[in-house]
Amino acid sequence: MQSQSKLSHLMKRGTDLLGSETAIMCGAMSWVSERNLVSAISNAGGFGVIACGAMTPDLLDTEIAETKKLTSKPFGVNLITMHPDLMALIAVCGKHEVTHVVLAGGLPPKGSLEAIKATGAKVICFAPALSLAKKFLRSGVDAIVIEGMEAGGHIGPVSTSVLAQEILPELAKEVPIFVAGGIARGSAIAGYLEMGASGVQLGTRFVCAHESIAHPNFKKAFIRGNARDAITSVQVDARLPVIPVRALKNKGTEEFTKKQIEVAKLLDAGEIEMGEAQLQIEHFWAGALRKAVIDGDVENGSVMAGQSVGMVKAEESVAEIVKSLTDEAEAALAR
Structure with missing residues (x-):
């Protein structure tokens, strides 16, 4: 029980921010992070994030509505900053009272952070460098994701372990930080939490969930x-x-x-x-x-x-994945 309380204690800032039971976010993966996987992750105590990708505002409107039918738990929406309809997509999130908007793909265009804040949503941004993380802090973002090059999809040039060592000691006290890239085991989650992270983000590990619609x-x-x-x-x-x-x-x-x-x-x-x-x-x-x-x-x-794809060995349910990650993290913290 002590180790369990230690895990929840280390994740507290993350869970307070997300409104979830555990501070495990699912990375937004185009075509994969849609209503089925997102709702399953939120229902299992994690935090699902819809990958808007190249969706039109109408498509996102439908996706959010359908996700809400499958879960009453909080979930987020990931928007790409270079999307030509970014402001319209933010308005769609506002209409549905989406609680968290994750911005990816470079510096947000002028006025976009304010537009998200005006809807009442929390803003989470990706920071691939310490200087950018500091800039986001000055802009008033609510949380930061630092993602290393081990991740799948679009990546930056620096590894997760280096980014964590550079950014966590400097900024972890000021803002909740989620570590992403190459994480597939609970022991790694425990390590980053002890370094000052408030939570983690995983993508690859969730692709082979039963609830994932991937072929x-x-x-x-x-x-x-x-x-x-x-x-x-x-x-x-x-x-x-x-x-x-x-x-x-x-x-x-x-x-x-x-x-x-x-x-x-x-x-x-x-x-x-x-x-x-x-x-x-x-x-x-x-x-x-x-x-x-x-x-x-x-x-x-x-x-x-x-x-981390080499550590994905079988298809299993989202609930099993979340449980094994938290069990492994608790065991590591107890050691």
């Missing part, structure tokens, strides 16, 4: 995969600032390199602007990810996975 082929690729298979995309043109993506190596990763060359040529010819170039890249990923997650084409689609 059976996608789940099989995760169960077969190991850490070395989850590689980062290559940037072919320095002028095209493509955020690297970590995914399982397949034909789709090669297609992405070709797509970058094609977009760089259009940029050279002056046929498109930089903003449009970046959006084309984003849309490529959204389409390639859908091909793998929904259609099950794990050869040509994008199988985004973190390096």
Whole structure:
């Protein structure tokens, strides 16, 4: 019991902020973090987050409404800062009284933080560097996620363990910080909590949950995969600032390199602007990810996975995943 109270004590700032039983957030994974998985995670005591990705305001409107039918527990919505309809998406979150909005993909455009705050929601931002974390603090964000390069999907250049050592000692007392990237076991959660984190975020571990709508082929690729298979995309043109993506190596990763060359040529010819170039890249990923997650084409689609994929050994329920993570964390803290 003592170790259990220690876990809840270390997670208290995180659970107070999220309104959940445990400060375990699920990373927003396009096509995967939708109503079924999000509600299951919140119902199991964690904190689910809808991945808005490239959704239109109407699609997000429906997704939030459907998620609310499946859970009465709090959940969040992840919005991409470069989305052309960002303000309309924030308004949709406000209409549904979404309690937490997570912003990803760079600095939020002018007025967006204020617009979210005006709805009464808490704002959580990703900070891939200490300087950016400090900037967010000055902007008045309610919490920060520090995500290392071990994560799946879009990643920064620094590892989780280094970011945690840089940022937690400096800022953990000032704002709740969630650590993400490469976490798949409760012992790692315990370690980051003892370093000052208020909670953690996991994505890869939840992909193979029974409640995840990911295609059976996608789940099989995760169960077969190991850490070395989850590689980062290559940037072919320095002028095209493509955020690297970590995914399982397949034909789709090669297609992405070709797509970058094609977009760089259009940029050279002056046929498109930089903003449009970046959006084309984003849309490529959204389409390639859908091909793998929904259609099950794990050869040509994008199988985004973190390096912790090697620790995903079987399909199990969300409740089992959350319980094993908290049990392992409690055991580690008791030691």
